[in-house]
Amino acid sequence: MTALTPEEWQVLVLSLKVSGVAMAAALPLAFVLAWVLARWRFPGKVLLDALVHLPLVLPPVVTGWLLLIAFGTNGPLGRFLAEWLGLTFIFRWTGAALAAAVMALPLMVRAMRLSIEAVDRRLESAARTLGAGRWRTFASVTLPLAMPGVLAGLVLGLARSIGEFGATITFASNIPGETQTLPLAIYSALQMPGSEWQVTRLAVLSILVSVVALMASEWLARRSGQGSAHHAL
Amino acid sequence: MRKPLAFILSLFMAFAALVPPAFAQQSGPLVLAAASLQESMNAVADAWAAKGHARPKISFAGSSALARQIEAGAPADLFVSADEPWMDEVQGKGLLRPKTRVSFLTNNLVLIAPANKPVRLKIAPGFRLAAALGPNRLAVADPNAVPAGVYAKQALTRLKVWPSVQGKLAPAENVRAALALVSRGAAPLGVVYATDARAEPGVRVVDTFPAASHDPISYPVALLAASRHKDAEGFRRFLISAEGKAVFRRFGFGTR
Amino acid sequence: MPFDVAITLRRGKLRLDYAFRTEKGGLTALFGPSGAGKTSLLDAIAGLARPSEGHIMVEDTVLFDKARRIDLKPEQRRCGYVFQDLRLFPHKSVRDNLLYGWHLAPPDRRWMDLDTALGFLGIGHLLDRRPATLSGGEAQRVAIGRALLSGPRFLLMDEPLASVDAERREEILTVIERIRDELALPILYVSHDRAEVDRLASRVIAI
Numbered sequence: 001m002t003a004l005t006p007e008e009w010q011v012l013v014l015s016l017k018v019s020g021v022a023m024a025a026a027l028p029l030a031f032v033l034a035w036v037l038a039r040w041r042f043p044g045k046v047l048l049d050a051l052v053h054l055p056l057v058l059p060p061v062v063t064g065w066l067l068l069i070a071f072g073t074n075g076p077l078g079r080f081l082a083e084w085l086g087l088t089f090i091f092r093w094t095g096a097a098l099a100a101a102v103m104a105l106p107l108m109v110r111a112m113r114l115s116i117e118a119v120d121r122r123l124e125s126a127a128r129t130l131g132a133g134r135w136r137t138f139a140s141v142t143l144p145l146a147m148p149g150v151l152a153g154l155v156l157g158l159a160r161s162i163g164e165f166g167a168t169i170t171f172a173s174n175i176p177g178e179t180q181t182l183p184l185a186i187y188s189a190l191q192m193p194g195s196e197w198q199v200t201r202l203a204v205l206s207i208l209v210s211v212v213a214l215m216a217s218e219w220l221a222r223r224s225g226q227g228s229a230h231h232a233l
Numbered sequence: 234m235r236k237p238l239a240f241i242l243s244l245f246m247a248f249a250a251l252v253p254p255a256f257a258q259q260s261g262p263l264v265l266a267a268a269s270l271q272e273s274m275n276a277v278a279d280a281w282a283a284k285g286h287a288r289p290k291i292s293f294a295g296s297s298a299l300a301r302q303i304e305a306g307a308p309a310d311l312f313v314s315a316d317e318p319w320m321d322e323v324q325g326k327g328l329l330r331p332k333t334r335v336s337f338l339t340n341n342l343v344l345i346a347p348a349n350k351p352v353r354l355k356i357a358p359g360f361r362l363a364a365a366l367g368p369n370r371l372a373v374a375d376p377n378a379v380p381a382g383v384y385a386k387q388a389l390t391r392l393k394v395w396p397s398v399q400g401k402l403a404p405a406e407n408v409r410a411a412l413a414l415v416s417r418g419a420a421p422l423g424v425v426y427a428t429d430a431r432a433e434p435g436v437r438v439v440d441t442f443p444a445a446s447h448d449p450i451s452y453p454v455a456l457l458a459a460s461r462h463k464d465a466e467g468f469r470r471f472l473i474s475a476e477g478k479a480v481f482r483r484f485g486f487g488t489r
Numbered sequence: 490m491p492f493d494v495a496i497t498l499r500r501g502k503l504r505l506d507y508a509f510r511t512e513k514g515g516l517t518a519l520f521g522p523s524g525a526g527k528t529s530l531l532d533a534i535a536g537l538a539r540p541s542e543g544h545i546m547v548e549d550t551v552l553f554d555k556a557r558r559i560d561l562k563p564e565q566r567r568c569g570y571v572f573q574d575l576r577l578f579p580h581k582s583v584r585d586n587l588l589y590g591w592h593l594a595p596p597d598r599r600w601m602d603l604d605t606a607l608g609f610l611g612i613g614h615l616l617d618r619r620p621a622t623l624s625g626g627e628a629q630r631v632a633i634g635r636a637l638l639s640g641p642r643f644l645l646m647d648e649p650l651a652s653v654d655a656e657r658r659e660e661i662l663t664v665i666e667r668i669r670d671e672l673a674l675p676i677l678y679v680s681h682d683r684a685e686v687d688r689l690a691s692r693v694i695a696i
Contacts, residue, residue: 073418090419091370091403125537126576128563130590130639140589144580173403173414175370191406192378193301193322 004201007176008185012205015181018093019161022100026161027154030105034112034153056106060166067099067171095172096179100161108157111221115149116142152221159213163206182206261289262462263308265299267315267452268407269340269381269426273484274313280480281471289468295407297378303328303457310465313454313472315340315408316380320453330456333466337473338452339487341427342384342442347418348435356392356440363397365422370403372414372423380450381408385424388446412436426450428485451489491643491675492517496543496553498529505529509694516669516676518686521696527679528573530696531645534677535570536563547643548675567598569641569674573648575632577620583631584616590639598640601672606634610664626657630664637668644668644676650685665689 004012033052037045055063071078071089081087089095119142127137143150165183172179174188186202189195261282266274271293282288289311292299296314303312303323312329314320317336323329344362346352354365362371374382382404389395405411408425415423416435423436430438456469471477478488495508505526511517519527532538534545536552539560545553547568552561569590577586587606591599607613610630620628629649636644646665653661666689669676680686686693 120576122572122574122576123578125563126570126572126578127589128537129535129566129568129570130635131564131567131593132589133562133564136593141578173419174406175403188375188406191295191298191301191375193297193304 002201004205005198008198008201008205010177011180011182011185011202014093014177015162015209018096018179018181019100019158021093022097022104022161023154023158025097026101026105026108026157030108030153030157031112031150033105034109034116037109038113038116052109053106055103055167060103060164061170063102064099064167064170067095067102067167071095071098071171089172091173091175091178093172093178096168096181099167099171100164100181103164103167104157104161107160108153111153111156112146112150115146115153118149119145148220148223152217155213155217155220159210159217162209162213182209261287262310262460262465262468264289264291264311264313264468265302265307265309266291266293266311266313267296267299267380268293268409269315269429270313270452271409272432273428273481273486276484277472277477277480278468280476281468286464286467289464293407293409295374295379295381297375297380298406306459308459308461309457310460310462311454311469311472312457313452314380315450315452316383316448317451317453318383319380320455323457324455328458330458330460333456333469334453335455335473336451336453337478337489338481339489340450340452340485341444341487342381342388342424342447342450343427343430344439344442345412345415345423345425345430345436346421346439347415348437350421350437352421352439354439356442356446358392358394360392360394362389362394362422363401366398366401367421369421370401371398372403372405372411372420372425374408374411374425375404375406376402377404379407381411381424381426384447384450387448388424388442391446392442431485452486491548492677493544493546494530494534496530496533496540496545498526498533498538499541500526500529507696511675511692513691514673514675515691516665516678516689518690518693519677519679519696520683520686520690520693521681523681527696528647531570531647531677531679534566535568535645536561536566550642564593567640567642569636569639569644571632571636571644571646571649573651573679575628575652577623577628577632577635579620581620582616583612583618583620583623586620586631587616587634587638589635594640599638600640601637603638606638609637609667610634611660624657625652625654626660629653629657629661633664633668637672641674644674645679646676647679648681649678650680650682662688 127141174184189198278289296319300319373385376382376386412429414420492511498505
């Protein structure tokens with residue numbers, strides 16, 4: 001009754017794989033966006049900020065629909081990627097990963113941007129006078145100081161991506177073994193009368209994963225606040 | 234601080250006072266209907282409303298999902314399922330009003346493709362469906378639970394084609410979602426009801442499944458035990474009347 | 490001719506002109522009230538602020554020359570800058586702070602080694618501590634040590650006694666005097682305190 005069936009294990013493994021890949025792809029992009037928004041000033045910056053936050057405020061189904069238009073079989077980006085990289089998304093775990101990454105991105109960018117903004121730039125100028133060039137300063141001063149926030153953003157994004165449903169089911173569909181992640185599996189199980197035990201098992205799993213991710217994110221965020229101070233002494 | 238609060242509060246109460254009159258207006262009975270009945274059921278409901286009754290509210294979904302909602306206590310009046318087993322399931326739980334169950338519609342199963350694709354296939358035992366799919370997927374309603382998918386699985390099994398396509402399915406939560414996958418070009422082929430193919434200009438019928446390849450597709454209707462609406466029984470009778478059935482026939486259904 | 494500075498800095502709508510030259514080495518004090526722009530001047534010499542016009546030469550090396558389009562990056566100027574707010578790296582130990590610039594300098598430029606600096610400044614017992622746990626005087630000495638260990642050709646010191654309590658003032662003053670006398674480094678020393686300036690400076694420039 002309480003043990004997971006092989007199919008349910010498969011769902012869990014697929015969920016972790018999809019989210020893992022989504023995070024690997026989203027992390028560098030989120031960091032770059034966070035950096036640009038934190039450090040640069042340019043015309044249209046407000047527009048970029050709004051664009052990045054769009055998946056956070058749009059109904060997930062709308063985001064899924066937009067992904068469909070852009071990356072679907074007939075979409076401009078979908079056709080381009082299929083032709084040049086052999087990359088397809090519909091009905092495939094890559095689609096689930098793309099949906100998860102897009103939905104998690106705003107949360108990650110927010111957390112990382114705060115963390116980058118908190119780094120005291122006077123410390124960076126100190127490093128420069130000591131002989132460090134731009135990249136070395138970034139690697140030895142800025143990044144380590146921003147790291148706890150970056151990690152917190154990563155974990156938060158991970159939690160969000162594991163729970164992603166609306167955009168995934170709209171964009172990648174609900175294919176067992178390919179795109180049927182944890183939330184989609186629960187949804188499917190709910191469609192069948194008499195599936196209480198299955199739904200319960202999957203839901204408990206979902207809660208466990210989310211709680212662990214949230215706690216980790218909290219701990220990391222707190223570490224970045226008290227542990228190593230961002231400011232010069 | 235108090236003034237704005239008082240203002241907002243009074244705004245709220247004014248709104249609350251205005252809203253009930255909107256609800257007091259009489260609304261029609263709630264009908265839970267299989268997804269394949271979308272256009273036809275709406276047309277019948279319009280015909281019923283034209284006679285001066287309150288127009289029924291209809292919720293369309295896969296029959297399995299509807300059965301689940303009924304079991305969970307959904308306050309609905311009528312249930313129209315796309316197969317007998319799901320009606321049996323609900324009846325077995327004592328959720329139907331006795332002696333109100335009638336099987337009144339039939340349908341056919343077809344293989345469809347996007348309208349602009351010239352694919353040719355003849356449905357026969359062992360036909361080369363998997364080869365025609367190539368690396369792509371066959372759009373069907375969920376073959377585990379949704380009637381259209383169950384019929385599709387039956388037909389493909391009896392035609393000895395199921396093992397070769399079993400791993401190449403794109404299961405959708407109802408037959409209309411499967412229809413959309415084909416019309417959108419996401420799947421090159423799909424299995425839906427003949428009435429669905431008629432309703433969607435973006436697809437064309439490649440061939441019709443022989444009636445012998447699957448259980449007869451039969452739509453039962455019944456009044457739910459929880460029904461409270463005074464019009465519910467009237468609407469049920471209208472559905473199974475000659476006039477009601479004529480509407481369904483216009484959309485391609487068979488009647489019994 | 491250690492310092493030859495003639496620049497114009499713009500701060501918002503404000504225009505600040507500076508010009509001075511020093512003949513010999515030793516400690517040159519920049520003396521003036523707070524807010525007069527002394528820190529901005531040091532920042533410009535270190536390469537952290539760009540003047541709108543002029544030139545900066547230290548020990549016959551051109552660091553900045555608007556007319557000739559020369560503008561060395563901070564890391565190329567070999568400047569040891571002891572900031573008013575110290576700016577020790579909070580995520581690194583005292584040892585790693587001290588050696589930050591030392592590791593980055595090519596071996597032939599490292600004219601001081603760690604042990605010498607520790608002895609000079611009396612901070613050997615602090616190596617494994619974190620900057621957050623240091624007292625004002627200890628942190629000040631670590632900041633000086635960090636600048637010295639980066640192999641600089643000249644020193645910029647911005648109000649080094651500002652964050653030091655009265656008891657420690659003497660310690661730091663002694664350290665600075667030793668730097669002035671034993672290490673042949675030109676020093677630019679910013680302060681608003683007449684007494685400090687009188688004690689340490691070979692010459693005073695009023696800002």
